[in-house]
Structure formats: structure tokens, C-alpha cells
Amino acid sequence: MTKRLKQRDYQPEGRGPLSGIRVLDLSRLFAGNVLTQMLGDYGAEVVKVEPPAGDTLRGWRTAGIDTHWKIYARNKKSLCVDFRQPETKALLLDLAATADIFVESFRPGTLEEMGLGPDVLHARNPKLVVIRISGWGQDGPYRRRPGFGTLIEGMSGFASMNGFPDREPVLPPIYLADGVAGLYGVSAAMIALREVEQNGGKGQVIDLPLLDPLFTVLGPQAANYRLTGKVKPRTGSRSTNSAPRNAYLCKDGNYVALSASTQKMAERLFRAIDRGDLIEDPRYRTNADRVRHAHELDAIIGAFVAERTQAETVAFFEKAEVTIGPIYDITQIVEDEHVVTRELLADYPDPDMDRLPMHHVVPRMDETPGTIRTPAPRLGEHSRDLLREIGIDDARFAELVESGVVAGEVQDQLKPR
Numbered sequence: 001m002t003k004r005l006k007q008r009d010y011q012p013e014g015r016g017p018l019s020g021i022r023v024l025d026l027s028r029l030f031a032g033n034v035l036t037q038m039l040g041d042y043g044a045e046v047v048k049v050e051p052p053a054g055d056t057l058r059g060w061r062t063a064g065i066d067t068h069w070k071i072y073a074r075n076k077k078s079l080c081v082d083f084r085q086p087e088t089k090a091l092l093l094d095l096a097a098t099a100d101i102f103v104e105s106f107r108p109g110t111l112e113e114m115g116l117g118p119d120v121l122h123a124r125n126p127k128l129v130v131i132r133i134s135g136w137g138q139d140g141p142y143r144r145r146p147g148f149g150t151l152i153e154g155m156s157g158f159a160s161m162n163g164f165p166d167r168e169p170v171l172p173p174i175y176l177a178d179g180v181a182g183l184y185g186v187s188a189a190m191i192a193l194r195e196v197e198q199n200g201g202k203g204q205v206i207d208l209p210l211l212d213p214l215f216t217v218l219g220p221q222a223a224n225y226r227l228t229g230k231v232k233p234r235t236g237s238r239s240t241n242s243a244p245r246n247a248y249l250c251k252d253g254n255y256v257a258l259s260a261s262t263q264k265m266a267e268r269l270f271r272a273i274d275r276g277d278l279i280e281d282p283r284y285r286t287n288a289d290r291v292r293h294a295h296e297l298d299a300i301i302g303a304f305v306a307e308r309t310q311a312e313t314v315a316f317f318e319k320a321e322v323t324i325g326p327i328y329d330i331t332q333i334v335e336d337e338h339v340v341t342r343e344l345l346a347d348y349p350d351p352d353m354d355r356l357p358m359h360h361v362v363p364r365m366d367e368t369p370g371t372i373r374t375p376a377p378r379l380g381e382h383s384r385d386l387l388r389e390i391g392i393d394d395a396r397f398a399e400l401v402e403s404g405v406v407a408g409e410v411q412d413q414l415k416p417r
Contacts, residue, residue, distance in 0.1 A: 014371030016043025032180025040075030080380030080408030380408020
């Protein structure tokens, strides 16, 4: 893999359209880090405020390497403080006064217990945009429940729709609820910030539970249920709206994804596999007919695909202008010529694994592209510089370290400069 990827260096002088915006990020785990990574990629200064144990994401390791942290904490700075110490509140309030966006993901009510509720923050900085990430929201009967993404993926209706009808519901193998919420949070932050900067408005609180965004992207399930009185069943890789649409097994053990969701595409498919007779077959004449007889249709297509390898199947149907694509695993996608040509991944310098394959900034902008300027920070790497900005001199910094208010890797920061 690393031989195929372009090698890039960090661009410490890079800037983006969000340059000049400061984000104070007290969140943990995935949703908040997705949100602030994207802001950081486009130039915002993101200050991760971590407890002495560090962001929980640091503990998600593969072969001893914290790859999640390395990728989702790029373009960020780290301040490490003990939230239990009385002095910490004053430090965070001083930093909040310098920020444009404040992100937290404590259980609802915890920020208020810390003496840092939105009313306190806005009294210090009226234009501050406060984003509150939680599992279930800041109000409602479930507000105090643990908010792990797995629970949301189950309750939202996603899992009940995912999988095959004769098996149990399937939870996603990725951090889906967190990722969707993080991306919603980016747009919400920009909307609120525009109100402040362009319309002269006040800062506001963004209530960002994991449940609401994921439930929203599931589409018109509630409307469909009200119309029909029926619950959408699990259909595996089939669609209840169009057919054929499925994953088909190839001769070499790989799979392809095929979708012929329009009438013309379905007819083109039938002709390609030398089954033009199916066009007038009453079982497959219209899309509604094909959906009703998807099982029989899949058997016909599956038999055709099973005689060819993945590459042969894709080449055959692409030549026939039928919509198809390979179903890849990670070993295949990183070698795909399209992925390589567009440099979806690149290798970056890393002390723990020589070169770290990292996703590029998405989406791409031609005038104000995002950049990967700095690697993920060491715990508390920027504590001294950040606290100096709010008037903490070297002597006071040493006292804060001695008392345990400031923690992390600070020994080198105590040396005279």
C-alpha cells in the first residue's frame, strides 16, 4: 500500500477559509473530533482541552498505535488540565473569551456542574457558539442516559432496517451515528457563526444529539408507515424501491454491486446478458413487477455473474453501459487506479509508523482548499503557549504544573526559553 501512495509533508504555513477562527474543543471520542477535525482542516485553530488521561480516542489502538487519534486530531493543539481542580474553571473561561466556537460532549448537566454552563460562557463571551454533543439531547426523558453511538444506531431505526430478513438486525461496523452527527455539527457551527459575523447576532447554543441526525438521514420512514401501516422489512442488499439492485458473488469469491433502477437501465441489462426476452416478461416488465419478483431476477443475474471474476464482470457491464461497481475491501480500494490518481490517501511522516496513510481534506475546494498542517498533538503539547496567551507567565505555569492543574507532557515546557 505505502509504495502506491504519494508521500506528502505537513504544510505548517498552510491556511484555509476558516483561518482566524478559534475552536475550544472539550469533547471526547468520535463525533466532536470529526466536527473539529473538519474545522481544523479548513484553517480554524482547534484547541483540544484534555484531562490528564487524554481524550479517550487516544486509547483506541491498533497494533499499539493510536491511529484514530493520529487521523482525527490532525491540525489541532493540545491543552491538558485537570477538570477537577478549582483553578481550571478560571483558565477555561479565559480561553473561552478568546474563542469563537466551544464544543463539549459531557452528559447533559455536567457542564453546568463544572460552573461552565452556556449562561456563564455567554456572560464572558456573548458571541460564542456553543455546541453540545450528547446521545439524546439536552432535554427529554432520556437526556441523562449514556449516549454511545451503538445505542443510537439501535434506537434510531437504522439497525432494524439493516441486514437480512431471516437474521438479527445488524449494527454498523463503523461509528455511524457519531460521524453523521459530527458532519451535521460542522454545518450547524458555520450557520451559527454566520449569524454572529454577518448579521451581528449573538452566540447561541447548538443542541446536537447523536439520535436526531441519524434518524433524519433515514428518510421518510415515518411518512411511509403512516401511509401504508407497514414497517419496512430488512431486505439485505436489495431495495424495496427498485430492482434489480443487489450484491452478486463472482467466480473469484469477490462481489459486485449492481443497480438498474431505471427502466432503460434494466432493459439495457437484460440485453447485455442476452435475455432481451425479460423486457416483455410480465414478471419484469415494469419496476414494480421487478421489485415483486426480485428473488427470481437476482437468481438470473447471479448465475451470469458467477461465471466471471470481479474484474471481468465490471468490465463486461461497463462496456454495456450498465451501472455496476466492485465491492472492495481495504486492500483493494487503496490500489484502485481512481483512488490513487485522485490521491484520496497520502503518506505523511509519523514517528510511530514511519509513514501514516491519511485521508485528504474533503470536500475539495479550488480557491480555498483545506490543508493538513500539523500532526496530531502529544498530550498537553501546547499547554504553555496557550496559557501564555491568557496571561499565565512562566512562574505561574510552573505552579499550575506543580499543583496538578496542568498535566500531560509538560516537563520540557518548564525549561527556560
